[in-house]
Amino acid sequence: MSEDETVPADVTHEEEIPEDHPRYQDLLTRHRIETGVEKGITHLQGMHAEGRGSAFDYLLGEETIPSADAAERAAAAHLLLADHPVLSINGNVAALVPGEMVDLADATDADLEINLFNRTDERIAAIADHLREHGATEVKGLEADARIPNLDHQRAKVDADGIYEADVVLVPLEDGDRAEALEAMGKTELVIDLNPLSRSPQVAEVPIVDNIIRAVPNMAAHAQELADAGEGELEGIIEAFDREEALEEAEERIRSGL
């Protein structure tokens, strides 16, 4: 698409992108993914996936719509109520929101676990280092001593004491096969995906149709605000969230515009 080419590619640091640029968020996102590819964190196809997401975000108005905010609050409540919440990290997530995921893990006492579609030891190590540089103390996904049933490929690999035994899992930017396999294991899935029609949000208990760079900090803010909430209040927030309505509102927004 043409619009992507209107800012030169020679921005070295994200601070060089003017904050008042009308497409600041999109340019920042693209720059972070590009840096991720260069660092070996993000697969080249992650650049394509991010471009795809950026078109949906453009149609969504590049803002957190009310139903997405409600989903993010419900997701925060799920994480706070969980016995063992895990935040799944792939190459795009690590490139886009490394510090923000660490903050969310801290706010909800969740584990961070790396899980890659195109898994190599080098990428796993690069992502673990990147997360630690952004404040992570423990990073799971390196052991990979358990398997998600009924799933081919490397992405079936998980940690036995991580995603395998988690009750609530945040899977941002996840592929449909894996989202379905996790759902079949009976886990409560929280999915971030900008296309409300793709399979991952369709199978999620909480589908969050929002840009991950807005969604994750907002989830952390909700979690911090709800830190002292009782179980009843958290359950009430979860009950009040209507996943069908959220998916419909997101699709309606994308289809019909503002």
Add this chain to the structure above:
Amino acid sequence: MSEDETVPADVTHEEEIPEDHPRYQDLLTRHRIETGVEKGITHLQGMHAEGRGSAFDYLLGEETIPSADAAERAAAAHLLLADHPVLSINGNVAALVPGEMVDLADATDADLEINLFNRTDERIAAIADHLREHGATEVKGLEADARIPNLDHQRAKVDADGIYEADVVLVPLEDGDRAEALEAMGKTELVIDLNPLSRSPQVAEVPIVDNIIRAVPNMAAHAQELADAGEGELEGIIEAFDREEALEEAEERIRSGL
């Protein structure tokens, strides 16, 4: 976006992508762009741009809608009537439709000219070689001895006997600034772009809202069919094409679905 990750990334040749895959066209496109990046033809940001395009194509139904077919026929008529038609080639165009652009150039007696946003001698040479491997005999854009007025960056560079003096220019996947600058030079612009709201199709005489991998072969087919048509017939096809209606139909399709 998640859906992009459902086919493994280790496809080495495009023949390995199953033709009956429901997302064959998208996978083929992504593979060609990825190969382009690896070959030094396509800038990394081209992968992002293509991903962005793929989302619009998904919403469009991944088919050439009737108004796009009409635009492609009108564009073919413009190229056939032109005194000096030029087809502009950037890194994504070269990666996606090298042979198809050569065929279109042959069918309309047009020049092929390389023009890059992120211009380097290496990329220019790689693209020229790639086009020649796909049958191109003459490739312009290497001299770069003229400039498009009122345009910064490397993309102002054009050949004096190419785009600079052309009367009709096909600019696929072009950025808005350059499309506007060419329009200001009084050229008849034919633009291929999957987002009907971006500036390039908005300023084009003929906006073609279609995937380039469908659009270019279809333009060549129209040109071949119209090879013996008289001026009157070609002018009639151009007159009958309504650019506003085409833009509206494309937006309507993207917004409301099938």
